[in-house]
Amino acid sequence: MRKMANPSTIEAESFASTASISKDLPENHVKHLLQFLKLSGVSDPLPDHCNTKDFYSYLVLGILKPLNIHRGRVTCLVSVKPAFTNFFGGFHGGAVAAVAEAVAFATARTVVAEDKELFLGELSISYLSSAPKNAEVIIDGSVVRSGRNLTVIAQEFKLKETGKLIYTARATFYHTPVSKL
Numbered sequence: 703m704r705k706m707a708n709p710s711t712i713e714a715e716s717f718a719s720t721a722s723i724s725k726d727l728p729e730n731h732v733k734h735l736l737q738f739l740k741l742s743g744v745s746d747p748l749p750d751h752c753n754t755k756d757f758y759s760y761l762v763l764g765i766l767k768p769l770n771i772h773r774g775r776v777t778c779l780v781s782v783k784p785a786f787t788n789f790f791g792g793f794h795g796g797a798v799a800a801v802a803e804a805v806a807f808a809t810a811r812t813v814v815a816e817d818k819e820l821f822l823g824e825l826s827i828s829y830l831s832s833a834p835k836n837a838e839v840i841i842d843g844s845v846v847r848s849g850r851n852l853t854v855i856a857q858e859f860k861l862k863e864t865g866k867l868i869y870t871a872r873a874t875f876y877h878t879p880v881s882k883l
Contacts, residue, residue, distance in 0.1 A: 742789050762800045768808075774845040776809040779862065782837045792832030793839070798859070798869055799827055801841065806855040806873035809843035814853055814877060823852070824874040831868040838862040852876050 723732055739745075765786060770777040778801075786797040803825060810820055833839050840862050846854040852874055859869035 738789075762797070762804055766801065766804060769840070771808075771812065773812050774809070774848075776805060776812065776843045778805050778808075778841045778843075780839045780841060782833045782835055782839065784835055787835045790832075791835050793834075793837070795827075795829060798829070799825065799871075802827055802857055802859075802869075802871040802873065805841050805843045805857060806871065807875070809845060809855045809857075810848070810853045810873075810875045813845050813848045814875070818877040818879060820853070820875040820877060822873060823876045824872075826872050828870045829868075830870070831866065833859070833861060833868055839868070846872075850877070 765780050765783055767779045767781075768776065769779055780801050782793045786794055788794040803822060806825070807820065807822070814820060838861075840860050841857055842860075843855055843857045846856045848854070855871075855873045855875070857869075857871040857873070858867060859871070860867050
């Protein structure tokens, strides 16, 4: 491993001057990787207004719009705003996961009593395609199974315009009784 203490010829190295980089990697690969990371915003400082309680939740909920809510089923619309796109212009995978979690939680709440807390034990997502910037995506969440101790939710993400299936998700929530102290 070599220490990049002195960023000399590669401008992109300046933001990663403390990174430890293997000597086995060709310098041109390292240069391209560091440029990609820099362009992606890796290590950019987080603005102060983003450093508040529940900022992330409000950010995610700001792009969701509920369409239908029934026992065991929730349908929402999400607009892929530019702030939620990745380097390639598609819906960012982390944003997809955050939306999947929020919709899964809402779906589980339609069948789990208020006196039980839910915590996410598993979330799996299949990224089949990508939603482009400014696209609208319909998320259908439905309860697969709900018992005394857990609830399983299945979701399909489809492009509103074409109906094309782009992501699927499955979430498992564990139930815990609320303690009465």
